[in-house]
Amino acid sequence: MEEDVGSSGLHIVLFRPEIPQNTGNIGRLCAVTQSTLHLIHPLGFKIEDKHLRRSGMDYWYELNLFEHASWEDFIEHPNAPQRLWLFTTKAKQSFWDVPFESGDGLVFGNESSGAPEWLHEAIGDSARVTIPQYNEVLRSINLSTSVGIAAYEVLRQWRSF
Numbered sequence: 001m002e003e004d005v006g007s008s009g010l011h012i013v014l015f016r017p018e019i020p021q022n023t024g025n026i027g028r029l030c031a032v033t034q035s036t037l038h039l040i041h042p043l044g045f046k047i048e049d050k051h052l053r054r055s056g057m058d059y060w061y062e063l064n065l066f067e068h069a070s071w072e073d074f075i076e077h078p079n080a081p082q083r084l085w086l087f088t089t090k091a092k093q094s095f096w097d098v099p100f101e102s103g104d105g106l107v108f109g110n111e112s113s114g115a116p117e118w119l120h121e122a123i124g125d126s127a128r129v130t131i132p133q134y135n136e137v138l139r140s141i142n143l144s145t146s147v148g149i150a151a152y153e154v155l156r157q158w159r160s161f
Helices: 021-033 049-063 069-075 117-122 141-160
Strands: 010-014 036-040 065-066 081-086 104-108
Touching: 010 021, 010 141, 021 036, 021 049, 021 065, 021 141, 036 069, 065 069, 081 117, 104 141
Parallel strands: 010 036, 010 104, 036 065, 081 104
Antiparallel strands: none
């Protein structure tokens, strides 16, 4: 599905998401914030999955959604973000220290393994950011929670609401 239903200037990029409920929740957040959602295939579910639709509820029709067959297809797409920020636990720079700009893309790896090493290298050290965690024992927070935290920090900086 490729629609243009308006945009806040923020792009959320999910690299090979695996859990339909997370993607549905993120789709709903993108619809509410008028952010663009990019899904990089392969997905761990069918886009018609009932769990995806239930999580996104009736907001799915308001979603500005682009699906891409691969990372390369995403990068070459005319609606690709101008700058990319990889959210990862393997970064030293906090996302609080980044001055986000309209047109930026927030990239998130999948639920089980995050972003592969080649994607870390492609995006580069200076564009890798982390959400601070106060409990170092736990691996990370949920994908849809991470996207919500990151998206609203960007919108807070922009004072979009």
